[in-house]
Amino acid sequence: MKPLTEQEIRSAFVNCTKGEAKRLSVPRDLADRPWDDLDFLGWRDPQAPDRAYLVTARDDRPRALALRSSNAASWQTRRSMCSLCLTTHTGGVSLMVATRAGRRGQRGDSVGVYICSDLACSLYVRGKKDAGIGARLQESLTVEEKIQRTVANLDxxxxxxTATA
Structure with a gap:
């Protein structure tokens, strides 16, 4: 992923208003992020732990999503799998819900996915971050194929x- 500026990130949101995008918390350490190892940039809002954000590049432009997460206590003891990168965690996967873009979102429609709570899927797939024993299933896929699968799941x-119908 190519490095993004704060302004590029704020203007990329597809499921919130421009005012909401202007007020949300963007990481201050953008220059220090491992951009070459990221398929998407994800972060949690330090002022509101139930909010998370995700930015990816599609069609040569950034696309960003505002997410809400579930912090249910029952997830802390159950082993769960991320739907994007297929990493399993004990207490490290959250249901993230995104309001749909456009009129559907204005009506309150949303869609959810189970994602690594720290939004570090790219690093888990590449083996740059360890989720513990048994977190990555033994597979015959190459790292590049795992990256492609993660990107396809995110897409x-x-x-x-963003579906309009």
Whole structure:
């Protein structure tokens, strides 16, 4: 992923208003992010732990989603799998819900996906971050194929959020 500026990130949101995008918390350490190892940039809002944000590049332009997460206590003891990168965690996967873009979102329609709570899927797939014993299933896929699968899963989720019909 190419490095993004704060302004590029704020203007990329597809499921919130310009005012909401202007007020949300963007990471201050953008220059220090491992951009070459990221398929998407994800972060949690430090002022509102139930809010998360995700930015990816599609059709040569950034697309960003505002997400809400579930912090249910029952997830802390159950082993769950991320729907994007297929990493399993004990207490490290959250249901993230995105309001749909456009009129559907204005009516309150939303779509959810189970994602690594720290939004570090790209690093787990590449083996740059360890989720613990048994977190990555033994597969015959190459790292590049795992990256492609993660990107395809993210694209499918983004398509559901931005679908107009």
């Amino acid at each position: 499918a989720f983004l398509a559901k959020v």
